[in-house]
Amino acid sequence: MSQVNQPAAEVILEACNITKRYPGNVALDCVTFRVYRGQVNVLIGENGAGKSTLMRILAGAEKADEGTLLLEGRPVALHAPRDAAAIGISIVYQELLALTNLKISENIFAGRELCRAALFVDQETQDQRSTAALNHLRKPMDVSIETGRLSLGCRQVVEIARALDQGSRILILDEPTSALSASEAESLFEVIADLKRAGVTIIYISHRLHELLHLGDRFTVLRSGRVVGEAIRADATRAWIVERMSGRKEGAHDTSSTSSPTRTVVLTVSGLTLPGSVGDEAAQAPVHDVSFSVREGEILGVYGLLGAGRTELLEALAGLRPIASGVVAVRGRKIRTGNVRDALRAGMVLMPEDRQRDGLFPELSIRENVVMAAKTGLFLSRDEETERACKLVAQLHIAAKDVELPVTTLSGGNQQKVLLARCLMCSPSVLLMDEPTRGVDVSAKAEIYGILRELAAKGLSIVFTSSEIEETQALAHRVLVLCQGRISAEFARDQLSDDGLFAAASPSVAAAAGAALARPPGGTA
Amino acid sequence: MSTETPSQPRANRFGVASARLILLLLRARAILVLLLLLILFSALAPEFLTANNLSILTKHVAITALLAVGMTFVILTGGIDLSVGSIAGLGGMVAGYLLTQGLSFDGVTHFPPVAIVILLTICACLLVGALNGWLVAKAGVAPFIATLGTLYIARGAALLISNGKTFPNLGGTASRGNTGFPAFGQSFLLHVPTPVWMMVALFAVAWVVATKTPLGRHVYAIGGNERAARLAGIRVAQVKLATYVFSAFCAALVGLIIAAQLEAAHPATGESFELNAIAAVVLGGTSLMGGRGSVTGSLIGAFVIGVLADGLVMLGVSEFWQVVIKGVVIVVAVGLDQLQTRLEVRILPYLTTVRTKEGHS
Numbered sequence: 100m101s102q103v104n105q106p107a108a109e110v111i112l113e114a115c116n117i118t119k120r121y122p123g124n125v126a127l128d129c130v131t132f133r134v135y136r137g138q139v140n141v142l143i144g145e146n147g148a149g150k151s152t153l154m155r156i157l158a159g160a161e162k163a164d165e166g167t168l169l170l171e172g173r174p175v176a177l178h179a180p181r182d183a184a185a186i187g188i189s190i191v192y193q194e195l196l197a198l199t200n201l202k203i204s205e206n207i208f209a210g211r212e213l214c215r216a217a218l219f220v221d222q223e224t225q226d227q228r229s230t231a232a233l234n235h236l237r238k239p240m241d242v243s244i245e246t247g248r249l250s251l252g253c254r255q256v257v258e259i260a261r262a263l264d265q266g267s268r269i270l271i272l273d274e275p276t277s278a279l280s281a282s283e284a285e286s287l288f289e290v291i292a293d294l295k296r297a298g299v300t301i302i303y304i305s306h307r308l309h310e311l312l313h314l315g316d317r318f319t320v321l322r323s324g325r326v327v328g329e330a331i332r333a334d335a336t337r338a339w340i341v342e343r344m345s346g347r348k349e350g351a352h353d354t355s356s357t358s359s360p361t362r363t364v365v366l367t368v369s370g371l372t373l374p375g376s377v378g379d380e381a382a383q384a385p386v387h388d389v390s391f392s393v394r395e396g397e398i399l400g401v402y403g404l405l406g407a408g409r410t411e412l413l414e415a416l417a418g419l420r421p422i423a424s425g426v427v428a429v430r431g432r433k434i435r436t437g438n439v440r441d442a443l444r445a446g447m448v449l450m451p452e453d454r455q456r457d458g459l460f461p462e463l464s465i466r467e468n469v470v471m472a473a474k475t476g477l478f479l480s481r482d483e484e485t486e487r488a489c490k491l492v493a494q495l496h497i498a499a500k501d502v503e504l505p506v507t508t509l510s511g512g513n514q515q516k517v518l519l520a521r522c523l524m525c526s527p528s529v530l531l532m533d534e535p536t537r538g539v540d541v542s543a544k545a546e547i548y549g550i551l552r553e554l555a556a557k558g559l560s561i562v563f564t565s566s567e568i569e570e571t572q573a574l575a576h577r578v579l580v581l582c583q584g585r586i587s588a589e590f591a592r593d594q595l596s597d598d599g600l601f602a603a604a605s606p607s608v609a610a611a612a613g614a615a616l617a618r619p620p621g622g623t624a
Numbered sequence: 625m626s627t628e629t630p631s632q633p634r635a636n637r638f639g640v641a642s643a644r645l646i647l648l649l650l651r652a653r654a655i656l657v658l659l660l661l662l663i664l665f666s667a668l669a670p671e672f673l674t675a676n677n678l679s680i681l682t683k684h685v686a687i688t689a690l691l692a693v694g695m696t697f698v699i700l701t702g703g704i705d706l707s708v709g710s711i712a713g714l715g716g717m718v719a720g721y722l723l724t725q726g727l728s729f730d731g732v733t734h735f736p737p738v739a740i741v742i743l744l745t746i747c748a749c750l751l752v753g754a755l756n757g758w759l760v761a762k763a764g765v766a767p768f769i770a771t772l773g774t775l776y777i778a779r780g781a782a783l784l785i786s787n788g789k790t791f792p793n794l795g796g797t798a799s800r801g802n803t804g805f806p807a808f809g810q811s812f813l814l815h816v817p818t819p820v821w822m823m824v825a826l827f828a829v830a831w832v833v834a835t836k837t838p839l840g841r842h843v844y845a846i847g848g849n850e851r852a853a854r855l856a857g858i859r860v861a862q863v864k865l866a867t868y869v870f871s872a873f874c875a876a877l878v879g880l881i882i883a884a885q886l887e888a889a890h891p892a893t894g895e896s897f898e899l900n901a902i903a904a905v906v907l908g909g910t911s912l913m914g915g916r917g918s919v920t921g922s923l924i925g926a927f928v929i930g931v932l933a934d935g936l937v938m939l940g941v942s943e944f945w946q947v948v949i950k951g952v953v954i955v956v957a958v959g960l961d962q963l964q965t966r967l968e969v970r971i972l973p974y975l976t977t978v979r980t981k982e983g984h985s
Contacts (some may be wrong), residue, residue, distance in 0.1 A: 158855075160855055179857065180854070180855050180856070180857045181857035184857055190855075192855065196849060196851060196852030196855055196856075197849070197852060198844075198845045198848045198849050198852050198853065198856070199848055199849065200844060200847070200848035200849075200915040200916055201841070201844060201845060201848060205841060205845075209841065209842075209845050209853065209856040209857075209858065210842070210845075210853070210856040210857035210858040211856075211857060212838035212841055214838065218837060219832075219836045219837055220836055220837060220838055220840075220841060
């Protein structure tokens, strides 16, 4: 409970000289990481820098090859996640590993159920304590509903509630905002401030620099498995972090040298509406009456909050979803909707949001991943495949030692580029990208932006979605804002502003109007 | 979500209500099918609803139900147990051997009493279950392959015990002090066959474990997301092991019951029983992907299969057609399961937005 403002803070947890080797690389090389009591300890680093590995070690999900963990000066041994929980360390993983088939309260007590008569689950007490924890986080929820039905933001709160109920002294948040909308992130920051006030020590990992600078008290920078910088809040600046992280000065970021698109219209979408939920066709359509066009060489950004219909829109264009009404045409050729092959033949290809789930084949090599979509004919020519794959690997600067290595040996940014290479193998005329740099570190982001601008300059049309305002501004020639499935605004590049985008994306007005609707018809309480 | 017209909410109310009704019907489909079959057969075959016939019917159902209850837990974790039929066969043969051949120590043959025979048989079967569990949970073999392997191992072992012959006359002899085994399958308690009591007791225990205990929660958690379960501190390997051992225990009971009913142990007993058990579990609405389903559903599923089989026999439907009809029922059941999943995906998000919104306001 030492809420000290002066940096006389004491170290609560120290990871000393941690080394962790994986076959082929050293993830952590003699890393010493200090966690200060009651502060927000920020850990920064590019993908593959070893942040998540270090956190898994602190959470007992993995064991270090060398090194010790000291909790308040005493060495502790963590063999399993439950050991870490027992000494008050909890983690909220980036992927939000909720048990979606269980209720909220069952999730909060999973693996540590409260028992009556030492045999039966004490559901009542579990419900009460879950409700209390969620109230404490100022996020009251009905704890008897299935976790799978919650939004990502709510799932995250549930996991934090779990940590809270365990009485955790140290809470690790691994990229907590990567899946959240701006407003959800805001309320998470409030929760963090509350926890800090209550004396909880936070370890915070993120790629978003403005968040880190806003939240952090202590900064530790990891690069290639080594600690390359430590600072307190007063000394940490944006430039310092970027320089430490990437090992080079910031500023090579060119946002201005964007080419301008030609006059030719490539993609036209008119009146696109997707089928909604059963029994509620009109109000729940994920995308409703959307029309726009994209010119050759244009980069169109689609901005919106979580659940605005961004992913649904792109998936419909790529033929992954059936369409209720509307027309999609590429260079005047109407696409048979709901047909992936037809969309591909017309030159429209989707790069999915979740590369692990929808993109990569983790068991296959880089080469096989790249050529996957371009296979034609009966037989496969290994030489031709290798040649084409190598060309793209070089063109996109994919940092691969050998194209025959499994794709999972690459870092997140490079995996993303492998997906991009696969899309380019189909020689598309329209590239659809859902969150082009999700889970990608700052320098790889800049690199991917550069590649996309280059491609656009060569005449490729790009439609991308993003929940990050920064990204939308950096990349797009023109921005459409989606709000609850409808286009709520359109901005040209020079009209873009944070406030404008955010206001257009916020459904506050619509939500107020919809409140009457939100009463459950037939309703259970 | 706009409210331009007042008619929209009413349309929604109707739509959501009908969607809920469809979902409810789909979820209750096993019991609906069961009722339908009961009505159908009692109308077509007057002797179907007699007490005597129902007693025989439940005895048949008990065999499938016992296996299905054990199988439910395995399937809930996302696994499968193909070896239960073979384990039942092996159990019968072990019991048969102990009753008719006895155990030899130093050239003297001892005949253990029936209680010990039953205990040793169950232990032998649990060993196979533990092997399943070890292969799946510790060695990381895919459940389908691991239990396919033990299916052959257990069946081979059953054949080896007697060189493929049947052990007859399991009634025991008074001089050896091992009489009374047939009562395990043939006796009655309060006019109800003992195997039916076993089914009821096992079902009750399984229901409590599944719904009221941490172990049950962990089984559902593992089936829902194994990695998340592990990171939540759940002992995944031990829980999985327990489900396979329990499944083998159920199979052991079945092996003993059949041997006791026939007063003979045949090494081919229980062939393809695993498929009936899996069918019952799936009919009962348990997802083969794990994480979703119930023990009650499996019990109802077992009744559907049992009623269908016995009813068709009473109607004089050809044996070959019976097989076809059973297959059709299973395929339709799985088809409905898919339909239910898809409907839930479409309906539930709507119902949730409503409920969480409430929670926030």
